Amino acid sequence: MLLPAFARWGTVMPLGGTSNHFRLETLRRLGGWDAYNVTEDADLGVRLARRNLRTATSVSVTLEEAPVRFKPWLGQRTRWMKGWMQTFVVHNRRARRLYADLGPAGFAMFQVTILSMLLAPILHLGMFPMLVWMQFDQSNSFDSWNPWWLACLLVLVLGHGTAMVVNMVGLARIGRNRFWAQQLLLPLYWLLITWATLLALREFLFRPFHWFKTPHLASKRRRLGGFRRPAAAE
Secondary structure (H helix, E strand, O other): OHHHHHHHHOOOOOOOOOOOOOOHHHHHHOOOOOOOOOOHHHHHHHHHHHOOOOOOOOOOOOOOOOOOOHHHHHHHHHHHHHHHHHHHHHHOOOHHHHHHHHHHHHHHHHHHHHHHHHHHHHHHHHHHHHHHHHHHOHHHOHHHOOHHHHHHHHHHHHHHHHHHHHHHHHHHHOOOHHHOHHHHHHHHHHHHHHHHHHHHHHHHHHOOOOOOOOOOOOOOOOOOOOOOOOOOOO
16 A cells, blocks of 8 residues: 555655565666665665655565564564664765755655654554553543543544554455454554564664564465455555
8 A cells, every 4th residue: 555655656665575676777876785774675765766766566466474473573573663763864864965865745755654653653652551541530531521532532543543444455455355354453463563663772772783584484374365466556
């Protein structure tokens, strides 16, 4: 859902981790991969945009072996979040130059996209304790129509609701509607991402270049069938 939209808008597009195709000469002119960024595809996506190079998506479908155990998943997600932190810091070292390269809209999209990915998990850390406190504090209860309580409730519903709808539309495009019900677990999943983000912050400070190598093993399951190509990359 998101990457095709970024490509259509012509803004900064963080590349996906698999099935990327480049013109070799263009990649060499950009300096290749950043050997120190542990989410190097994100950094490369920003550099492509800064050089006003077009990035597009394809309607082809590829399958990837995703982690099925918690520890490898946590390590992979920690590395990704740390790489986003690196990307944000590196490209903002010369903010004026970044602004000149991307323009007003591209600069704003870059800041909003990456900051939202980094701050949203951390904000979730305080969300559930606050909900519990507001429930037991009579002055902040729903029945009292406290403006702060209503604002928090609105943000909670709109935030999670929008994310669930986006996931459901994406699943529908590839013929995986049976996973719609699992989207109700998204708030719990984001709490796990919060854990990974805090670990990433610690590593960013003390082990910035440590690379957790995600184990990719040949799946013992039969090849998944029934995938449907999206009608269009929108």
